[in-house]
Amino acid sequence: MSSTDTSLTADAEILLAQPRGFCAGVDRAIEIVERAIQQHGAPIYVRHEIVHNAYVVEDLRKKGAIFIEQLAEVPTGNTVIFSAHGVSKAVRADAAARGLRVYDATCPLVTKVHAEVAKMRDEGLDIVMIGHKGHPEVEGTMGQAGEGMFLVEDIADVEALRLHDPARVAFVTQTTLSVDDAAEIIAALKTRFPAIREPKKQDICYATQNRQDAVKFMAPQCDLVIVVGSPNSSNSNRLREVAEKRGVAAYMVDAPDQIDPAWLVGKRRIGLTAGASAPEALAQQIIARLNELGVRNVRALDGIEENIAFPLPRGLGIPA
Ligand code: SF4
Numbered sequence: 164m165s166s167t168d169t170s171l172t173a174d175a176e177i178l179l180a181q182p183r184g185f186c187a188g189v190d191r192a193i194e195i196v197e198r199a200i201q202q203h204g205a206p207i208y209v210r211h212e213i214v215h216n217a218y219v220v221e222d223l224r225k226k227g228a229i230f231i232e233q234l235a236e237v238p239t240g241n242t243v244i245f246s247a248h249g250v251s252k253a254v255r256a257d258a259a260a261r262g263l264r265v266y267d268a269t270c271p272l273v274t275k276v277h278a279e280v281a282k283m284r285d286e287g288l289d290i291v292m293i294g295h296k297g298h299p300e301v302e303g304t305m306g307q308a309g310e311g312m313f314l315v316e317d318i319a320d321v322e323a324l325r326l327h328d329p330a331r332v333a334f335v336t337q338t339t340l341s342v343d344d345a346a347e348i349i350a351a352l353k354t355r356f357p358a359i360r361e362p363k364k365q366d367i368c369y370a371t372q373n374r375q376d377a378v379k380f381m382a383p384q385c386d387l388v389i390v391v392g393s394p395n396s397s398n399s400n401r402l403r404e405v406a407e408k409r410g411v412a413a414y415m416v417d418a419p420d421q422i423d424p425a426w427l428v429g430k431r432r433i434g435l436t437a438g439a440s441a442p443e444a445l446a447q448q449i450i451a452r453l454n455e456l457g458v459r460n461v462r463a464l465d466g467i468e469e470n471i472a473f474p475l476p477r478g479l480g481i482p483a
Pocket of ligand 1: 186188189270271272273338339368369370371398439
């Protein structure tokens with residue numbers, strides 16, 4: 164594009180990634196909060212943001228959810244919901260000791276990783292977790308074992324690892340990592356620890372994989388990629404990075420007014436995707452704003468149709 168362009172091209176269009184937006188774990192977590200409010204009345208306490216999306220959190224807050232970070236903030240005898248990211252064993256024990264009624268919205272695919280950790284520790288293996296320090300899913304998964312867990316964020320961390328027995332080690336990963344970055348770290352782990360045991364099925368979840376694949380397909384067709392997602396959403400950030408790594412300018416937005424019209428100058432094809440915690444209603448608001456800014460056409464790209472759903476916990480409208 165010429166630097167003298169001052170507007171969208173006349174044939175500018177939005178390309179919609181498929182799949183995008185809510186995954187089965189997020190759908191389930193939101194439904195758990197809504198059903199708990201219906202069943203027990205407001206307020207219902209939720210430990211941490213139920214999913215990392217400001218729009219979703221605000222909507223549930225209006226319906227009667229109170230978001231807290233420490234269980235001590237929940238009055239005795241009340242109900243608390245654990246977020247989709249999962250919690251450590253210590254948090255679970257604390258809730259039980261305080262007599263709180265718990266509904267667990269941990270995504271079943273995170274619970275699967277927790278079960279792997281328990282099994283590997285029972286076998287006496289050290290476990291290397293690939294993940295982002297400080298992310299609640301990482302804190303929850305690292306907190307499944309009292310010791311023998313080692314967090315690595317990059318290849319430098321792999322080089323610095325000091326394990327009890329390099330021949331008895333396994334790895335797990337956060338579910339929302341960049342598939343490509345994780346593959347590089349796993350390769351480094353396998354080089355350094357040839358006996359390392361891997362999960363039976365990769366821990367990066369289907370939704371993360373599918374949304375990244377969809378951006379890999381979409382980005383080369385675009386002049387610009389917009390990712391709908393909140394700044395603390397791991398999988399949304401990874402989608403932006405996937406587009407950027409393909410040489411396309413990419414921005415993450417949480418609301419229509421965050422779109423800077425200057426991004427669109429001289430652009431013809433604007434790719435749009437949404438993180439697994441970002442609702443389609445918000446994506447539609449972003450599309451409406453792009454329409455206002457002059458993008459007339461919207462074209463849905465081909466991609467995987469997801470039809471995964473996870474059951475709700477017992478006691479929330481499901482017969483026990
Ligand atoms: S992104 Fe994956 S792991 Fe996280 S809630 Fe969705 S399906 Fe579960």
